[in-house]
Amino acid sequence: xxxxxxxxxxxxxxxxxxxxxxxxxxxxxxxxxxxxxxxxxxxxxxxxxxxxxxxxxxxxxxxxxxxxxxxxxxxxxxxxxxxxxxxxxxxxxxxxxxxxxxxxxxxxxxxxxxxxxxxxxxxxxxxxxxxxxxxxxxxxxxxxxxxxxxxxxxxxxxxxxxxxxxxxxxxxxxxxxxx
Numbered sequence: 001x002x003x004x005x006x007x008x009x010x011x012x013x014x015x016x017x018x019x020x021x022x023x024x025x026x027x028x029x030x031x032x033x034x035x036x037x038x039x040x041x042x043x044x045x046x047x048x049x050x051x052x053x054x055x056x057x058x059x060x061x062x063x064x065x066x067x068x069x070x071x072x073x074x075x076x077x078x079x080x081x082x083x084x085x086x087x088x089x090x091x092x093x094x095x096x097x098x099x100x101x102x103x104x105x106x107x108x109x110x111x112x113x114x115x116x117x118x119x120x121x122x123x124x125x126x127x128x129x130x131x132x133x134x135x136x137x138x139x140x141x142x143x144x145x146x147x148x149x150x151x152x153x154x155x156x157x158x159x160x161x162x163x164x165x166x167x168x169x170x171x172x173x174x175x176x177x178x179x
Contacts, residue, residue, distance in 0.1 A: 037130040040080060058070065
């Protein structure tokens, strides 16, 4: 939702009131980040562990419940990163609204309040996993790529140990027996 400044006197107060409500939403998100940041980190880490565990079960057992469990793990990660992305989009919309408004046409009292909004926007807020990783789509894709690399390495290790261990041991014994 975008608000534009109109030269009539009443709309500037409406814009300032809307910016105040957006600012209170931003403060709420800051408090939510402080309270639930550790919980987000634990959920993301356990979601990644769940997906890796499900992939391992899929490779070892070829049983259908790990597929469902893996889908639930991806859904959980997607929801967390989607919430972070929506918060980031809302903060960007507020930033665009603040930048597009001609603040110099406001009364002096509102200019001082508007200055506070500008100062707050210099430190944009985003949801993170306890400060380690931002919760947005870029981070979501990097987590999915890491899961893919981890599952590939697990598959390689499992394949090596299931088929190559006997061959490796026989080659070692064969080399020792040769003069």
